[in-house]
Amino acid sequence: MLIRNYYRIVELQTVCYLSEGDLLNAIERQEFALCAWIEDKNFGFISKTNALLGLFDYQGTVSLTEEQTKSLLCQGKNIALSRFLIQEPERIKVIIDCREQFAGLPNSTFSKLLYQSAVPSKPFVACGSVGAVADQLASAKLIKQKQEQALASGEKIPLFDDLMLLFVDAPVKQLGIQPIEIKPEQLRFDIRKLAEHFGYECLKQPERFGYPNQIVSPEPLPFNRSVNQTSNPIEPNVETNPIKVIIGALLDDYPIARSDKLWNVLRQDVKQTARRYDTEQVIDEMSQDQIIWFGRGRDAEFVMAYKTFQNQLSAVRKQRLIT
Incomplete structure (x- = not known):
């Protein structure tokens, strides 16, 4: 099997000792999020100020939230995404300037139209295919005006035809986003995030993914004990998850603080x-509801929601009680 970062769910046991049940349990509890494979044209490159910076074609993965992952995998529901995080920007060949193309369209979706030719080197926010979409409100006003004029001149009002036009091909267009539909079969898991969450000892060949192989026995790990433990009882159980290390430092100063208090303290610290x-400058950005942080070697960027932070906090507190 080729070494890659993203795998289908059916490939889970070919690369790690986790069963699908182990993964499903974490997703049901909204403790772990998956990715989705998408492919389409004219995706929108969005700035932090909601400006449209250009269009691009993409075949690759996007990140999902814990809630979206649960809907897809546990409930078997399709979901629609208008905006999402591109996980593999290296798969994008070029950013297309669309300022002239959309100059004549009314725009209430984006703050402005700009152009950035450089493809980002790390994950970035994008949206579904951008183009002319129906402006239902403006179209309804236009049709109403047309009907009033026809009534005033004694003409026959084609009410049914006008209503069909409103829903089939609205006469007034505006600049907008066509959401992408994600189906359960598009789900993928990131082997790096899997290792960060469950411990890299769950990987069958950790050295293939840049982790040290400290597992003495080739047999699968017994999951009635912590997956972060190695099979050698002499070796200390040292925490390798950088976010948990940071949480441990927070708890040293605020041992009984609530998760929202610790979240805000960390937000201030990151600034x-x-x-x-x-202290290791792991976190790249932190907002009110998510953390963007670097993994091993700072060549992999991950997104952690506040809910996952709460779960990690609970795990660290439980571990402290045990030790």
């Missing part, structure tokens, strides 16, 4: 040049 808790 500092010299950080007290994130």
